[in-house]
Amino acid sequence: PTYYNQDTILYYNGEYLKAAEAKTDLYSQTLHYGYGVFEGIRSYRTESGETRIFKAVEHYERLKASAEALNLPYSWSTDELIEATYEVLKRNDLQNAYIRPLVFAPANMGFNPNTESNIVIAVWEMGLFLGEKNLRVMTSPWQRPNPLGFKIQAKATGHYVNSILASQDAKAKGFDEALLLDMSGHVAEGPGANMFFEKDGIVYTPSLGNILPGITRATVIEMCEELGIKVEEKKITPAELRSADSAFFCGTAAEVVGFESIDDYIFPQPWENSIGKKLQKLYKAKVTEAGVAVS
Ligand code: PMP
Structure with missing residues (x-):
């Protein structure tokens, strides 16, 4: 650009x-x-x-x-x-x-x-992006920075060396994006976005502590509450993600974008019928809503 x-x-x-x-x-x-x-x-x-x-x-x-x-x-x-x-x-x-x-x-x-x-x-x-195409995501061999070594809740420039390493590595291996684990091996976030998944009608996302507290993440949680969808913040293992129905990234730049797959696991729920798709539509409506103070 x-x-x-x-x-x-x-x-x-x-x-x-x-x-x-x-x-x-x-x-x-x-x-x-x-x-x-x-x-x-x-x-x-x-x-x-x-x-x-x-x-x-x-x-x-x-x-x-x-x-x-x-x-x-x-x-x-x-x-x-x-x-x-x-x-x-x-x-x-x-x-x-x-x-x-x-x-x-x-x-x-x-x-x-x-x-x-x-x-x-x-x-x-930068126009609306809103996931024109779902992503083929790779679990990165790069972990997120250890919160005992960095102020992980801060959006610090130096942290993005880690994001660049992970993102470039995933793309070099033919994927669209990386998903990073934290130092304990739990699912953390993407290089520039937070992650959610859906399983049996409930939405899950990694709890705060080892991730950037995303503003879009907070908006997604609010939207789930508006829609009467249950959200749980917890430690998530890679195995749990591999048994999910659907998954998505969210972030200011990424907005809401679905996963097609994680490594060789293809999410079984058609995106069109997923909670992620509902949230993607509602998010678009919110960001372009007329006459309402969105703060
Ligand atoms: N995690 C990381 C590492 C990020 O860089 C971003 C983008 N700021 C996010 C999550 C999403 O945060 P937000 O929704 O506030 O843009």
Whole structure:
């Protein structure tokens, strides 16, 4: 994809600048050590034509919590960042967009803390995805980072080395995506999405602790409650997943996308009749709903 061109504007430390002209410091501690935090957010054109950032408050609150977890200075309010994001979208004439805020450190080649951070908010066009094709997923030989070694609940840049290793490996082996286990061998999540499965009409998902607490995951749990579907958060073994009726990933970028298979196990429930499909439809309705404060 083309992330920016000569006209693209981004928000950078309180200013609106041309992306092509914005500068950063090659001595940034984030660039060298992966010590930064970020978000992945989406905006949608609603049915009534306005632009709405989906779950804006939740995403910026998580950004702040991620920064605090890593001891990165964070001096912005959620309100000002949401306002800046709407302004960047407007200046780039975008409605259906992916929004990437990044909090990064100044020049610092040591491991000592900083007195300030930088923030950039970049946006680029991204239409509805909503799983046009179900995924052939591979159980990755790469485990998720050990929560005793990382603040796994934070969306930290350095954690994504693990995501890249797993995703590239699965694709090199002919699959669409990886599913990672945690250090105890339980099912954790995808490289950039949380996982759910359906068995005998009940929906299961890994409990919090060894995964990113996804905002879409929380939305899916809420939607199940709305639909009167029972959801259970628990430790899940790979064997349980291999006996499930259907399964899906969910995340801001991925939205809701079904699994065709995990390794050589093909999910028996036709996707069209699955709970995942119902949730996929309801999710689409929610993100593009007119005139309702989705926050
Ligand atoms: N897990 C990981 C590792 C992720 O990178 C993401 C994407 N942020 C998710 C889960 C899903 O989170 P969310 O629904 O908040 O986008």
